[in-house]
Amino acid sequence: MFITKRISDKTLEINEKNHQDEILENYLESMEKLLLDYKLSNDDGDNQARNVARFKTLTVLRRLTSNPEQDKSIILKFLRDTELIQFKNNDHETSKLRLAFCDFQKANLGGIELEIANLIAVNFIGASFKKANLRGSVLIAADLRKTDFTKADLRKVDLSGSVLLRANLKEADLRDANLKIANLKEANFKEANLTRTNLEGAYLYRAKCLNIKDLKSAKNWEKAIFTRAKLDKDKFQWIVEDKENNELQVEIIRNSTSGIVGGIMESSF
Structure with missing residues (x-):
């Protein structure tokens, strides 16, 4: 009985990890599509698409619960690499995506390069x-x-x-x-x-x-x-x-x- 329970718990743990990995992968794929189709990183990018991107980001961060330290770090680095959260000319209003109220609790961001x-x-x-x-x-x-x-x-x-x-x-x-x-x-x-x-x-x-x-x-x-x-x-x-x-x-x-x-x-x- 004890061994069976341990196997069952391990199976649930693996299934949950796979589910969380899928959530993260789907988010990254959907964001990449928005970047390509609506030119989110450009100054003349689609504002409505940017609102969709913000909503997707808020939602995925709430759903990533099993390994937030790593998964949330991946998301922030992705947003940095795509230049969605950087701003120009000392004006933060020029950033393409606003992260206000986004949940990056406990994220492991040690050593991250995140200027401006x-x-x-x-x-x-x-x-x-x-x-x-x-x-x-x-x-x-x-x-x-x-x-x-x-x-x-x-x-x-x-x-x-x-x-x-x-x-x-x-x-x-x-x-x-x-x-x-x-x-x-x-x-x-x-x-x-x-x-x-x-x-x-x-x-x-x-x-x-x-x-x-x-x-x-x-x-x-x-x-x-x-x-x-x-x-x-x-x-x-x-x-x-x-x-x-x-x-x-x-x-x-x-x-x-x-x-x-x-x-x-x-x-x-």
Whole structure:
């Protein structure tokens, strides 16, 4: 009986994998057909076909559940290789396909080359971007909770309004990045490069390993929030619960030349 059940479970597992592989293959084939028939990658491509492509992408990502780390990575690389999500002249509106609200949770995107991509409002919860190159990409309002950016190239990336709760930014290169109003609560900043990073209105409450010297290399660090606050979604800004306490924290940092903000180290990350 036990052996029979194990064989049955293994058969179901194989059948499910084959089914998932078929879903992915059908998606790629249908997208290739749209690319050829409606010139999706061209500036004058068919807009209705692009809407169909977006719908297909949203749908297939919800259906890929058995091996999301690999399958979702294949889809994003396909969209990059076909130049559907890249934009021109610093205008993200020129991208051919918008991925807002697409579900790339837990995708393994380590080492991916993904420069100048429109990733606005994409769900990357728990994804891995270890050593990835996202230089110049736009991730406004993206959900990046617990996302791993270890040693990632995030230069000139627009992360304004994104949710980076407990994200790992260890050794990430954030030079000239935009973190305006971003939620960075409990994010790990160990050895992150914050040179000229815009921290205006960024929520840094209980940030980990945030070196004071590194923090001061950023722009508008004095306008960041270091104490408890709530996000006003209508005004799209953080409302500090205790303004005096936050001002005190800013003053302490201003008068310090070394150390860790709040004294919170990686061991508690």
